């Protein structure tokens with residue numbers, strides 16, 4: 001018997017960004033990927049989104065387009081709302097209309113007002129303290145109202161090395177690597193706990209999310225170490241003594257309350273039958289991106 005498996009058509013919004021560019025590069029042979037530029041499909045323009053979906057009829061939508069800079073969102077809350085909430089709703093309406101599975105990137109910043117310690121689960125009440133976190137939280141709720149089968153991923157801070165032809169904003173590893181090269185020291189908060197995840201793992205895991213039941217899922221590395229300890233261990237993994245020489249503790253940041261946005265991956269792990277999992281940011285050294293010699 002002969003049969004021809006038709007490639008799944010995946011629409012990636014924000015394909016020119018940090019995650020999107022790596023996602024397209026990794027999966028372009030396995031899937032038929034649609035990667036409209038900002039100018040081709042502005043997500044804040046509901047008509048443009050509807051028109052693109054009508055013309056292309058994707059099977060899966062990975063919605064990455066957003067304003068991801070938290071400081072910028074704080075200073076431009078209306079712009080943040082238009083992109084991070086209304087833009088996400090436009091994509092959700094069009095996905096619901098054409099029956100596409102929607103996977104949408106939210107953020108672990110929804111937890112930034114929580115006072116609990118340990119690894120946080122999706123079922124606890126959250127009350128984010130900044131504009132970005134509040135808008136991501138509102139988007140989760142509204143997207144799931146429009147599209148109950150959508151999957152909202154609470155992603156952690158992601159990192160990669162600088163790569164030619166790929167956008168790489170300042171991230172954990174790039175910041176530390178630059179400091180090492182320039183012989184500078186860096187301070188990291190002792191009163192902060194967060195997952196720090198290699199974007200390569202996020203991209204690798206992503207197709208497993210297409211089969212998840214609709215809902216909110218944490219998505220990234222678990223980490224029980226504080227950010228100072230995580231940075232220290234990352235340096236020590238490169239060369240013994242580098243941690244002490246480069247990484248200093250910052251005891252003042254988050255003085256008002258310990259910032260714990262560290263996630264538990266139990267829900268996605270179980271719901272995916274054990275297929276979705278990340279290496280911990282600690283206590284083992286951070287997973288090093290391919291290309292970084294130890």
Ligand SMILES: NC(=O)c1ccc[n+]([C@@H]2O[C@H](COP(=O)([O-])OP(=O)(O)OC[C@H]3O[C@@H](n4cnc5c(N)ncnc54)[C@H](OP(=O)(O)O)[C@@H]3O)[C@@H](O)[C@H]2O)c1
Nearest residue numbers: 014016017018019038042043065066068105155156157158
């Ligand atoms: N990076 C992280 O560590 C991190 C952590 C947690 C969650 N997230 C979330 O993960 C997702 C991806 O993040 P990222 O770091 O890859 O973001 P990014 O690098 O800032 O990329 C944002 C993308 O959105 C596009 N875009 C901006 N305005 C648009 C519009 N009006 N219509 C259509 N496209 C538009 C940009 O295209 P142009 O450049 O052409 O405007 C770019 O491709 C975001 O939802 C972010 O909030 C990221």
